[in-house]
Amino acid sequence: MSEHAKRIKRELVMKGTILDVYKDTMELPNGKTEEWDFVSHRKGAAAVVAVREDGKLLMVRQYRNALERMTLEIPAGARDSVTEDTKVCAARELEEETGYRSENLSFLLSLRTTVAFCDEFIDVYLARDLVKSTQHLDEGEAIDVEAHDVDELCEMIYAGKIQDSKTVSAILAYKNLLNKDSGKA
Known part of the structure; x- marks a missing residue:
């Protein structure tokens, strides 16, 4: 099985009516870190x-x-x-x-x-x-x-x-x- 990225931090950037936007700090399989956007749809x-x-x-x-x-x-x-x-x-x-x-x-x-x-x-x-x-x-x-x-x-x-x-x-x-x-x- 290949390695995958791991979230090491999640910050709320914006809280909306049905959506929340986060900035995730991710650790990549090669050890480097990147910031990824994540949108949470709270209700479906x-x-x-x-x-x-x-x-x-x-x-x-x-x-x-x-x-x-x-x-x-x-x-x-x-x-x-x-x-x-x-x-x-x-x-x-x-x-x-x-x-x-x-x-x-x-x-x-x-x-x-x-x-x-x-x-x-x-x-x-x-x-x-x-x-x-x-x-x-x-x-x-x-x-x-x-x-x-x-x-x-x-x-x-x-x-x-x-x-x-x-x-x-x-x-x-x-x-x-x-x-x-x-x-x-």
């Missing part, structure tokens, strides 16, 4: 691939400040607390962001968004049997809901129009599930 998150009866996926279009543009994503959000079940979070975010709810949520995959410097995890669920409800956006949220065919979304991924990691991973996992169910995989 959940996301939903919401499939309508016609097979189209509900997507949310919203402005993302980090990219300075609108993005097309699956519905998602942070857990209310570190103990909140991600399935409960996924159901809540589905209704809040899209105005649909579902009693038929099943686990699809779990992912880590940016392993080089952040510990954020997102559990993704598949929602079927959607029931129209009411959108309950958080203050400051402006979200447009759209419905797209999975093949159209895959084309957008491969064209670089959808780059959000949770959305790319979830759509491709769902497409793989469809292929297995139809015997194509």
